[in-house]
Amino acid sequence: QQQVKQSPQSLIVQKGGISIINCAYENTAFDYFPWYQQFPGKGPALLIAIRPDVSEKKEGRFTISFNKSAKQFSLHIMDSQPGDSATYFCAASIGGYNKLIFGAGTRLAVHP
Amino acid sequence: EAQVTQNPRYLITVTGKKLTVTCSQNMNHEYMSWYRQDPGLGLRQIYYSMNVEVTDKGDVPEGYKVSRKEKRNFPLILESPSPNQTSLYFCASSLRASQPQHFGDGTRLSIL
Numbered sequence: 001q002q003q004v005k006q007s008p009q010s011l012i013v014q015k016g017g018i019s020i021i022n023c024a025y026e027n028t029a030f031d032y033f034p035w036y037q038q039f040p041g042k043g044p045a046l047l048i049a050i051r052p053d054v055s056e057k058k059e060g061r062f063t064i065s066f067n068k069s070a071k072q073f074s075l076h077i078m079d080s081q082p083g084d085s086a087t088y089f090c091a092a093s094i095g096g097y098n099k100l101i102f103g104a105g106t107r108l109a110v111h112p
Numbered sequence: 113e114a115q116v117t118q119n120p121r122y123l124i125t126v127t128g129k130k131l132t133v134t135c136s137q138n139m140n141h142e143y144m145s146w147y148r149q150d151p152g153l154g155l156r157q158i159y160y161s162m163n164v165e166v167t168d169k170g171d172v173p174e175g176y177k178v179s180r181k182e183k184r185n186f187p188l189i190l191e192s193p194s195p196n197q198t199s200l201y202f203c204a205s206s207l208r209a210s211q212p213q214h215f216g217d218g219t220r221l222s223i224l
Contacts, residue, residue, distance in 0.1 A: 009152075041218070098162075
């Protein structure tokens with residue numbers, strides 16, 4: 001049983017559009033929610049992260065929205081570019097970075 | 113250049129033949145970890161190490177061993193590999209458990 005459920009599995013967006021990836025979790029003890037970006041042949045790299053004391057965090061074109069009552073968080077990529085084409089993983093952990101529980105991943109393709 | 117180096121990057125082997133995947137980091141990180149990535153399951157933690165001679169099980173430790181005799185190295189050992197261990201493996205490290213993890217580029221293992 002996956003503790004962090006991620007959707008959609010795959011996503012196609014036109015250049016300039018908004019990409020939205022959603023995650024839901026069950027364990028209310030989770031207190032750290034990162035998103036990772038993975039390019040083919042590479043390991044995941046931390047993209048942006050949020051803690052449950054804020055509802056939104058923005059870094060450039062990437063925004064995390066967090067809904068504590070619904071136990072959901074999402075990644076929004078504004079003005080999506082072909083270079084954003086990658087697999088994105090949400091994750092959650094308790095008390096820090098070390099024991100991360102990952103979602104299943106979303107393969108994003110941004111078409112020119 | 114700061115990096116996490118895994119070897120080999122690719123390996124095809126047969127059931128029961130012991131193998132070791134090496135992981136080395138040059139950042140003097142205390143915390144190191146191994147994950148496996150499978151389609152539809154995301155990344156799952158196998159083992160982690162908080163420091164030299166300190167290791168602990170992650171979520172899917174069965175069939176794997178690790179050791180941490182030196183700070184920079186954290187090898188993953190499959191004593192008797194089986195086909196269900198065919199996967200993409202990632203090593204990661206961080207300065208401390210409370211810091212973001214840096215991932216290696218992965219090792220693709222195929223066990224026939």
